[in-house]
Each structure stands twice: as structure tokens, then as C-alpha cells.
Amino acid sequence: MRRTLLLVVLAQLVAVLTLASPSAAQEKKTRSAEPDVVYVPTPHDVVDKMLQIARVTKNDVLYDLGCGDGRIVVMAAKKYGCKATGFDIDPQRVKESRENVKKNNVEKLAEIREQNVFELDLSPASVVTLYLLPSLNVKLIPQLEKLKPGSRIVSHDFDMEGVTPDKVVHMTSSEDNVEHTIYLWTVPLKKENE
Numbered sequence: 529m530r531r532t533l534l535l536v537v538l539a540q541l542v543a544v545l546t547l548a549s550p551s552a553a554q555e556k557k558t559r560s561a562e563p564d565v566v567y568v569p570t571p572h573d574v575v576d577k578m579l580q581i582a583r584v585t586k587n588d589v590l591y592d593l594g595c596g597d598g599r600i601v602v603m604a605a606k607k608y609g610c611k612a613t614g615f616d617i618d619p620q621r622v623k624e625s626r627e628n629v630k631k632n633n634v635e636k637l638a639e640i641r642e643q644n645v646f647e648l649d650l651s652p653a654s655v656v657t658l659y660l661l662p663s664l665n666v667k668l669i670p671q672l673e674k675l676k677p678g679s680r681i682v683s684h685d686f687d688m689e690g691v692t693p694d695k696v697v698h699m700t701s702s703e704d705n706v707e708h709t710i711y712l713w714t715v716p717l718k719k720e721n722e
């Protein structure tokens with residue numbers, strides 16, 4: 529009798545453990561994707577210049593694709609009073625950005641979403657900021673082409689092969705004493721092969 533009871537308890541334990549531990553496939557499905565590029569922040573004076581070059585006003589809606597600690601979104605909301613949304617795939621960056629938004633009291637204008645930038649509808653934005661990689665900028669072209677005419681795209685340090693920029697500005701940041709480049713494009717994009 530005691531042996532039967534022991535066997536039943538053991539069988540129940542195995543069943544509970546099997547249900548509680550997801551299969552490798554399930555785990556892979558629920559884990560968020562890896563970032564396509566590591567986190568490196570844009571110096572604040574370069575952020576300031578990017579927003580100037582994009583001619584941001586309070587009527588704009590800014591999207592920062594891969595927002596890091598949220599500094600671009602925070603400066604856009606604080607300095608220009610515009611709506612700004614930051615997107616990042618890394619939960620740690622999302623947490624830091626949300627803390628940054630809160631610390632700077634811009635919750636009414638700024639929000640942070642944990643999302644993959646390649647799955648976004650960019651059409652609500654009138655300004656898009658980028659600090660990704662040249663290949664990722666090119667990968668974003670189909671989404672960027674759907675922005676409203678007159679929307680501006682600014683990229684820190686990285687070009688977008690095949691699309692002619694309206695402006696390329698070089699500046700030396702007082703934070704790192706390094707030369708940075710800022711690219712500006714305006715929608716509709718000027719594609720070189722069209």
C-alpha cells in the first residue's frame with residue numbers, strides 16, 4: 529500500500545515538473561529577440577544638434593528607433609515640447625529609458641515601448657532618429673518610405689546606402705572630443721537608382 533502511494537506521488541511529481549518546465553521551443557518563443565546592435569549612447573550635444581538639424585517643433589511626433597537610455601526622446605519632449613516615443617528591444621534599456629522619462633517629468637509627452645524596430649508602423653512619426661548601423665538603416669528603407677511627405681530622418685554617424693541625404697553635418701562633441709557625423713533625409717526619399 530505504502531509502495532503504491534509512493535509511486536502515485538512520484539508520478540504526480542514528474543507530471544508537475546514536466547508541465548512547469550517549458551520545452552526549448554516554447555522558451556525560444558517567449559524570449560525577446562536579441563538587439564541587432566549594441567548600446568552606445570549619442571553624446572548629449574550631438575543629440576541637441578540632431579534635433580536642430582531635423583528642425584523639431586512642438587507639433588512634431590518623434591520616434592527614436594533603438595532608444596538606449598531614452599536621451600533623445602527626453603530632450604525632444606523637454607526642449608521642444610513635442611510628443612516623442614522611444615523603442616528598444618532590450619528590456620534593460622526600456623527600464624532605463626522609462627526611469628529617464630520619469631526623472632525629467634516628461635511622462636505626458638514621452639513614452640517608451642519594448643518593440644523590435646523592424647516591426648513598427650512609422651506612419652504616425654514626423655521625425656525619426658537613428659543610431660543603429662549602415663546595414664540596419666538600409667533595412668529600414670521600406671518602413672521609412674511610408675512616412676508622411678515632409679517627415680525628417682536624422683542618423684548619427686551612419687549613412688543609408690542608395691538614398692541621397694539632404695545634409696551631412698560634422699561636429700566634434702565636447703563630451704568625448706570625437707568627430708561625429710549627422711545625416712538628414714527628407715521624405716519622399718531621394719533614391720539614387722530611381
Ligand SMILES: C[S@@+](CC[C@H](N)C(=O)[O-])C[C@H]1O[C@@H](n2cnc3c(N)ncnc32)[C@H](O)[C@@H]1O
Nearest residue numbers: 563564565568569570594596616617644645659
Ligand atoms: C547605438 S544604441 C543608440 C541609443 C540611442 N538611440 C542613442 O542614440 O543614444 C542602439 C540601441 O538600439 C537597440 N536595438 C538594437 N536592435 C534593435 C531592434 N531590432 N529593435 C529595437 N531596438 C534595438 C539597442 O538595444 C540599443 O539600445
